[in-house]
Amino acid sequence: MVQQDGEAATLEEAAPTGLTSAQAAQRLAEGLGNDVPVRASRTVGQIIRANVFTRINAMVAVLFGIIAVIGPVQDGLFALVIVINTLIGTVQELRAKKTLDSLAIVNAARPRVVRDGTVVELSSQEVVLDDVVEVASGDQAVVDGVVVSASGLEMDESLLTGEADPVLKQPGDPIMSGSFVVAGSGRFRATRVGREAYAARLTEEAARFSLVRSELRSGLDRILRFITWLLFPIGGLLLYSQLFLGAQVTEEVSAGGTVSGPLADALRGMVAALVSMVPEGLVLLISIAFAVGVVRLGRRRCLVQELPAIEGLARVDVVCTDKTGTLTDTGMRLAEVRPLDGSHDVAGLTEVLAALAAADPRPNPSMAALRDGCGTPPEWPVASVMPFSSARRWSGVSFTTPEGSRHWVLGAPEALAAAGSPALAAASAVAARGLRVLLLGRADAAVDGPHTVVPVALVVLEQRMRPDAAPTLDYFARQDVAVKVVSGDNAASVAAVARDLGLDGAESPVDARELSPGEAHFGDTVEKATVFGRVSPEQKRSLVAALRRGGHTVAMTGDGVNDVLALKEADIGVAMGSGSPAARSVAQVVLLDDRFATLPHVVAEGRRVIGNIERVANLFLTKTVYSMTMATVVSLLAVAYPFFPRHATLINAVTFGIPSFFLALAPNTERARPGFVARTLRLAVPAGLVSGLAAMTTYLLVLDGASVPTPADRTAVLITLCATTLWVLLLVARPYVWWKAVLVAGMVAVLLTALLTPLGQAFFALDVSDPGAVVTALAVAGAAAAVITVVRVLDDRFLARRR
Template identity: 25%
Template sequence: MEEKQNWHNLDFKEAARILETDIENGLSEKEIKKRQEKFGRNLISKERKASSFKIFLRQFKSPLIYILLVAGVITLFLKKYSDSLVIFLAISINAVFGFWEEKKTSNILEKLKKVLKTKAVVLRNGQRVTVWEQDLVPGDIIFLKAGDRVPADARLVQAEDLKISEAILTGEWISTQKKTIPLPKETPLADRDNMVYMGTLVEKGKGIAIVTETGRGTEAGKISRLVEETKEEKTPLQKKLGGLGRFIGFLIGSFCFFIFFGGILRMGDVLEMFEASIAIAVGGIPEALPVVMVVILAIGMERILRKKGLVRNLSSVETLGSAQIICFDKTRTLTQGKMALEDVLSSDNQLALKIAVLCSDGFIENFKQSTKRWKINGDATDKAILEAGIKNGLVKNELEDDFPEIAKAPFDPANKYLLSLRKDKGKFFLYISGAPEKILERSKNKNGWQKKINQLAGKGLRVVGVGYRELKKEDIKNEREINLNRLAFDFNFVGLIALKDPLRPGIKRAVSLCRSAGIRPILVTGDHKLTAIAVAREIGIKAKGQEILEGRELEAVSDQELDELLEKIKIYARVEPSHKMRIVSAWQRRGKVVAMTGDGVNDAPALKKADIGVALGSGTEVAKESADLVLLNDSFSIVVKAIEEGRVVLDNIRKSIAYILADSFASVILVGFSTIIMGWPLPILPVQILWNNFVEDTLPNIAYAFEPKERGIMKRRPSSPTSPLLTKEMKVLIFGTGIIDQLFLVFLFWFLWGHLGFDLDYVRTMVFGALCIDTAFVVFSYKSFQKNVWQMNPFSNKWLNVSALLVFVFLFFALYCPPVQKILHTVPLGAKSWFLLLGIGFMSAFLVEIT
């Protein structure tokens, strides 16, 4: 038995021969067991869920954490237990907090899942039996009916008015009318009308098919493999923080090397120089930074969750704010994924709707209950027509009582229309509904209608034509043997019913906001070109001929040619999963941060490949597993809110980094200048620097997470993934603050120790106090890199105000609590000392602002 075939190109009898199966009897039990051993279970392997231990270990993957671990081990080796305790405490808090946030997100996603084991009706040993779909094998004969999920890929043997929704696989929102005749080899997946595919939904009719592929061999399985093979890239923030960590590590290593060997060359004590090097390392390493990053990202994640967006991992929060390109999938992302009445073109709208309702195969399942509980069954077209009828007072069940049906000719894919013979007060009417061109061919009044049909089709609308013909009694003498198709001519063409998949509320505004935020919107859909153009026009994307590319054209160009076309293309139509990945990859080669939206199985590979994959909460599990952001209520407006929050997070991360690095820079310069240049003893002890870096700095830094968005944040251009984390304004502020702080602290140390000759413990306590108080005063300068404190409200963030006050509370503990005094080697300070420290803090903040 051959394993790979173009099944759509074969007659179903030939397919049965190749698969060695009997259409009349199915497979035998013996053959089924053999095939189950050969092909395995009919399952698509899912991506393994990360264990709790793996999620915990992930928290340590950062250059900054590596540096802290090294510093912790060295201080432990030197028996500086208080120093190592504080360092390992910082690492632990970071790991626990990060683990807790990611685990919570994972649990929320698990609750979204609906794992259902489904069954299939299959022919085996000449008998119809029901089996679990995972037990199906190639060659099985399966039976399909309305409401079924197709359990495997299969070649149709019989199709009776069979319509299947393949939106999750192809992106095409209109259900496909199935048939059994062979098709050309080159027929695209979306047009293979003689095949049914795993996971798609039977909307109408019934059918019999031969299973051709199971499990990972199915089209859904191929997409699943594509997802698994897609390598997940680091986010821009991860790359930038990694670069920052390596840069800090290099600088600290260079400083330590210079101080240690420079001190020895100056005939300094080796142990003393080693301690000075450790002080430099401790002062330069921003111990609080990993913790603060996790907190800021987690708070951003919580804010997005409150707006009904679930971010699956912390680092993706900032990536949202960096989005430069957003590729929209159409069906159910931009649109609601269901048909609705758009327009009726007729001289008698009620008559046109009445005919459409009476011809419809849809029905109200629970008609006798209240209207709120009515459930409409049928394919997408039938549902839309019945809903429109109900809104206009034309309820099918009531109409059928008034106009009883005598005979019916079901929809025929060849004729593309449906006929219904009805009785109306002693008269007989033959109603017709279907493809307008086919009905027009059989009508008397044709003038002007073709132009209207073309206009509606050009707008991407689904158009249904309706008409009627009054029959004489002699036309239907024998009601039981009426051949309605012989009477299908000379109709009165009544009008056109236009249906569409309506846009979701707020989509136009959301796309407009993306544009004003410097984000380029691109429509990428499996739909037909005309439909894609119409939807794009509705959301504000205007595209000419050369700005639209279809899947077959994309297939024909090389990556290099695609790179050249990229800037021009606004719409991609009739695309397949591999095409979406190529589009994402092409933009990424240009160095752009790409967001991709989707909800179907076909979207999953591109969602994973994109920098930001966005899936609908009601979408397929494979799409949600591949995404970075899940829209819990399916509203696209959440994406814009998430992008805004991402930008706020990036702003606040930069404020926090600048604040921490300025403090660390001041500590490094203070220790280096005092010990190497001046040959003084350490002006501040490593454990005191650790207290300042981790205890005093952490709360103000966390408070930056609550900074409100700055005005015009969604009018800015998005941050480039290649742009440095430290901007020019940040560097000026970091070095300016560091130098000013260092000058004050060096002068203070010299004045108290070198000039007045105070005790070294007291002088170190004063330097330590000045460094801490400076933290409380300067924290407000970092609220904005563009404005001075007097140009804004410096106290707008209540948490920042509280954190500044807590700096003083912790400093009181450090100076007046005996156990803490013992650890930090501090002494109590008097009122005069406090006045001096407050004066230094105020002057330092003032000089930072004016420079």
């Protein structure tokens, strides 16, 4: 911004020259730097501890400790599964951390600091006490400070105080970190940095994703707590029951050279039952699914600020998006300057536009198009400036020209022209063609004070459609995700773009100036309409809030400071990588390559992760329920438990453990719905009960009144349970594709290897030499599979009717 007289200077000359490099280095050495993390990422130690020291691992460690004392070693195989799963979970989360941290470096704020008299970009951590920081529209303050120079500087402190109105800042006024610039520019001196600054509490918190209520996490926590408390009474009851049979079973297991006796045998039976009750791989598979999702999205240049954000992505059913930068390219081209009367020629108006563009130190896309399309600006001294803001929707500059003072404003026609005026009608006609229209007006007084505007010309800008916009909208339509275009532009212009892209409902745009969030029909209008124009930042937030109150899960995309409030209000905020630092700091997802087409992959990845977690939870909880059922029946009938721990390991690995790992990473496009716990238990409880009762039915039939089960009896029960639960696996794995058939066939092959080979029979203590027992096992399993299928079909029909 150029000024010639002595009392006005450039921004660089008016502000202090800041620290020298030596002074900054000394302050950094003294611990006066802005030592806050780039983002809230867990350390390697925290990740390892989180994967190793878990409630489930503690339970399994206690059970393994019992087997380690009494033996044999085969019965302790279940602990090996925990070790492998823990290692896989740790490695995957470390991979996700590496991806997140590398992307976070790209996304991190780069404040501009005055060092040695020049403005340089630094990382937030390199800012030190007394540094002079330069800010302009869209920047977020990373430290606390005091303004030393300002040119129409307006700060939005709504994230700190809840007050939506921008605050005009003058020299001497405080700046709080976490606030962001909505208009103007200026410099401030850092007075609090690091842990003492508000940034240590707010900027980190803004960059951290935390779901207020995560149904998945809270639901699983409730289930795991319930299982934990049930382990004690069921284990105690089972141990008490088995002690009465220990002398009868001792002879069978003592041949292995291990500790024998009633107590040892009872402990083996208890461990075998409790191991199956513990859903040992469920929590780890959830961490793996989240981590793999983050890595996959990272390859698409998509930064997920925190792993649980993927849960929100899976539930999204409404996407609110801006027009510029998402549906259209951010870059624009000056198409026409159309005078509204004969008193000004195009050449003279082009000169004015060039001067306005040159006076803006941080031009937005519209000003950048004028700068590129209007040629060399005249050297007119600037007398006063009114910077652009989303709330005003116009900017202005007062110049000192050879002809005297001239005051020019440029902005939205609706903001500068009177309702019903010819200028506004002409602007609306051009906007209806999908073009961006600005109104150039002449003010009768300085632009930073009271004045009256006379419309002079229409400035027409062309926008280019993003080639990926139409396919992206088509994808959301196929996936039953509603898209609402929420823009500050003219409603007719926005609607024209939406119509060209084939968006349903674009024929009836809504002018947000006619809406009031307090009106009774506001929610209905927001629900039904698709295109909204002339939406203020506060209205964007109200619109998102209304959708959420209507039961929708809302994703909001944006790139400017006018989107910050809505991004914060939405369930999932999605910012463009080239957008303002303020927008990126409050978003849960950042599209670093600015590609709107990445958003379908983001939503699809969330659905894949959450849908597969629900499938896996079905399997593991079925195992828990049948284990509880068997343990309870065994205790009540006072019979020996039919399995050794090694049998439980084989059953768990073949039916749920190995398959769940592949199912957790499989494709899945079904949108997540509320009611995770209820839906999971609807299949797991009946399937588990039927499986457990079927296993005990086989056991009682083959035992035939005997007090001591033979290896053939135990094998028959194992066959029934494996066949029944493999059928549950088939039901959960729908829809079927070739690799799922191969997976189930592979598990059957592993089971047959253990049943039919001498090595497998010896290692797992199996015996299939009794054809009658095998036939009985298969017959009971067939009947149980039929019952489970009927229950599943009836449940599906009931849910379909409810939907």
